[in-house]
Amino acid sequence: MERGDDLRDAIVEMVRSEVKAIGDELAPLISEIVRAELMPALRAAIRDAILRELSASYGGDETAETDGIRECGPRIAFCEPEEIKKSAEPPVKEEAIAETAPAGEKGLYLYCLADASVSTSLGWMGIDGCEVYTIPHEGISAVVHSCPLEPYRSDDEETVKMWVKSHQQVVDLAAERFGTVMPFGFDTIIAPKDSCTAEEVLKKWISDELEEIRRKMEKIRGRKEYGIQIFYDPAVFSERIENESDDVRRIREEMKSKPPGVAYIYRQKLEAAVRKELDVLMAAYFKEFYEKILSNAEDIKVEKVRKSDSDMVMMMNLSVLASDERALGQVLDEITAEPGISVRFTGPWQPYSFV
DSSP, X not given: OHHXXXXXXXXXXXXXXXXXXXXXXXXXXXXXXXXXXXXXXXXXXXXXXXXXXXXXXXXXOHHHXXXXXXXXXTTOEEEOOTHHHHOSOOOOOXXXXXXXXXXXXXXXXXXXXXXXXXXXXXXXXXXXXXXXXXXXXXXXXEEEEEEOSSOOOOSOHHHHHHHHHHHHHHHHHHHHHHSOEEEOOTTOEEOOBXXXXXXXXXXXXXXXXXXXXXXXXXXXXXXXXXXXXXXXXXHHHHHHHHXXXXXXXXXXXXXXXXXXXXXXXXXXXXXXXXXXXXXXXXXXXXXXHHHHHXXXXXXXXXXXXXXXXXXXXXXXXXXXXXXXXXXXXXXXXXXXXXTTXXXXXXXXXXXXGGO
């Protein structure tokens, strides 16, 4: 019996020694995987928590910038949803209406500002068939229709689509008639304030912001907005990295000589190395593509990337202000020629993102 116990103790000690030896061998590898895999997510979580605390401390509204809404002038809100220019089916953006407006008074639905001084009717072509007309002031004409002091809202998706389509048709017609127009987002409503009518509020705002309005008019003159989304295929680039990277080849060679348990950890290290090099490669592509596009554009705004419906991953999502669509298209053709890269190019649109 004692002999069996001694043998068991000896085996246990041998196993412990072997486990310790394996642990010592793998310690640097485990540390590297933890650093590569867990630390970035941990740092990101800490940064998000800090930003939330700072936002709460200073009374910030986390959704304000995301929604693309900012106040400019008395009760006039610029609403610039990206969807309104890139699809005929955007969600509704509801604008705040002055709570102190007298009952029964009307507001003005603002489609755009035109770089012209003209008083005319564009016809009964507005939202819900309203008459669209211009209000000239200080050499600028506001394209509007008279409306109640409530946002345009509906649970019927088709109704919302029809409203947005009507909005865009008015802006496009104004651009044809008057040349340069500064478009406003769907559901921008000007309300009366204090003893001033909606028209008086509008004119005062134009006077107050005239210099900035003219600056923006000049910026967008002769130019249109385009949507550019660039995607990459992770499988294509991961295979390329595995074939070309010295570090990846070294890890793969080391893995061949390891027992199954250790080889699994090396596989994790291999995947981490590929992801790291993929991030570096995509960052380089982003810089290269951005500079190529910028060389044929007047301005660029980087939008949030979105999840793709396919196996492709969106690398960049841009709103681009340009005057030469052909030159821009040629650059995008060059980018599309890269293996594993695809491009979605939409437009031209009225320059909502640049006013």
